[in-house]
Amino acid sequence: MRKLIAVVGDSETDNLEELKFAEKVGKLIAKKGFVLVCGGRGGVMEAAARGAKRVGGITVGILPGFTKEEANPFIDIVVLTGIGWARNQIVVLSADAVIAIGGRSGTLSEIAYAWMYNKPICAVIGFGGWSEKLAGKRIDDRRNDMIYVAKTISDVARFLDTIFIREKK
Numbered sequence: 001m002r003k004l005i006a007v008v009g010d011s012e013t014d015n016l017e018e019l020k021f022a023e024k025v026g027k028l029i030a031k032k033g034f035v036l037v038c039g040g041r042g043g044v045m046e047a048a049a050r051g052a053k054r055v056g057g058i059t060v061g062i063l064p065g066f067t068k069e070e071a072n073p074f075i076d077i078v079v080l081t082g083i084g085w086a087r088n089q090i091v092v093l094s095a096d097a098v099i100a101i102g103g104r105s106g107t108l109s110e111i112a113y114a115w116m117y118n119k120p121i122c123a124v125i126g127f128g129g130w131s132e133k134l135a136g137k138r139i140d141d142r143r144n145d146m147i148y149v150a151k152t153i154s155d156v157a158r159f160l161d162t163i164f165i166r167e168k169k
Contacts (some may be wrong), residue, residue: 005095006038006097008044008092022047026048029057036052036060040072041063060077061075102128111131112139123136123148124156125149
């Protein structure tokens, strides 16, 4: 069964460096043979999905609403939930790992769900938001590990390699 990697983050950003980074993350996910899952809309989600599609990857968008037209043009599989922000829980539960880039309250909820459901979390620093605030921290005492810190695409690749190599043992 193929691994799904969630990319969560700023849905409404015009930070071109952040969007370029998200696109590189999407390419990395696809090149490693993983499926990209996200909230299916704009910003970081769209950039990551675009990156995955540029290298032949598969993308899944878990949407908050009732119409497929909400999805960005780089989503292959659209999952309509009709449950608004509660869809963030489904994004995380669907994933084998979560990569957070920037983000506001929606991203915070996804990081919290990932923590509660014991999903490996990689928080990208350099773009502000909740990923930067929580990088290298523990949210509470339910887990002994910390949220992995990534500043570069190589850091994200190491995160993915580490969690899936560890899983094989």
